[in-house]
C-alpha cells in the first residue's frame with residue numbers, strides 16, 4: 001500500500017523585509033512519522049510551523065496538508081491539527097477546567113466530553129489537583145502540561161510540537177516520550193521541534209536539520225550517523241552547522257563577565 005502523504009512543502013520561501021528566512025524548503029511527511037525538526041536559533045523552524053498553520057500568511061511556494069493547498073481559503077484542515085507553540089498566551093485568570101473546556105468546545109467537542117477528557121488527561125499527567133485552580137497559580141511545568149493537553153483534546157491527526165518539553169521534569173518527559181510513540185503507532189503524524197538533542201535522537205523516526213533557511217540533512221538518525229563522522233545527534237548538529245568554537249566562545253564570554 002502506498003504510504004499516505006500528510007504534509008507536503010514545495011520550495012517554501014519566506015522573507016521578513018529584506019531578510020530572507022526560508023530559502024526553498026521542500027519536504028514530504030508521511031502518516032505516522034515523527035519528524036524531529038531541528039536547527040540553530042533563528043534558523044526558521046518556528047517560522048515554518050507558523051506558515052503551515054496559517055499564522056503567517058505571506059510566503060512563496062506551496063504547502064499541502066491532507067492533500068489540500070492551504071492557500072485555497074478553506075480552513076477545515078485546521079480541525080485535524082494540534083499545536084503546542086514555543087511561547088503561548090494562556091488566559092491566566094481562567095482555571096484549568098475553564099481553559100481546557102473552552103478549547104475543547106472551540107474544536108467542536110460537547111462540554112461534558114471536553115470536561116471529562118480534560119480532567120482525565122490532567123490527572124494522568126499528574127496535575128489533576130489543580131484542575132479547578134487558576135492558571136496564574138500554575139508552575140512552569142504545569143502550564144506546559146496544560147498546553148500539551150489542550151493540543152490533544154480533539155484527537156488531531158497532525159501535531160506540531162514546538163519545544164513541548166520545556167520545563168517538564170524527567171519523569172514527565174518520559175511520559176511525554178511515551179505519548180508521542182503511542183500517538184505515532186496509532187497513525188498520528190508529529191512534527192517535533194526541539195533543541196534537546198538526545199530526546200530528538202531517540203524519539204524521531206526521521207530528523208530534518210534546517211540551516212540558513214535550507215534543509216541541511218534529512219534522514220533517520222542511523223542515516224545521518226552514516227553520512228557524518230560523528231556519533232551523537234549533538235555532534236552531528238555541530239558538524240553540519242560548522243560549529244566547533246564552544247570552548248573559545250565560553251572563555252571569551254566569561255572574561256567579559258569578569259570585566260569591572
Ligand SMILES: Nc1ncnc2c1ncn2[C@@H]1O[C@H](COP(=O)(O)OP(=O)(O)OP(=O)(O)O)[C@@H](O)[C@H]1O
Pocket residue numbers: 016021039040041042043044045046047048086
Ligand atoms: N515577525 C517577525 N518579524 C521579523 N523577523 C522575524 C519575525 N519572526 C521571526 N523573524 C526572524 O526570522 C528568523 C527565524 O526565526 P524563527 O523563530 O523561525 O527561528 P527558530 O528556528 O524557530 O529559532 P529558535 O530555535 O531560536 O526558536 C529569525 O532571524 C527571526 O529574527
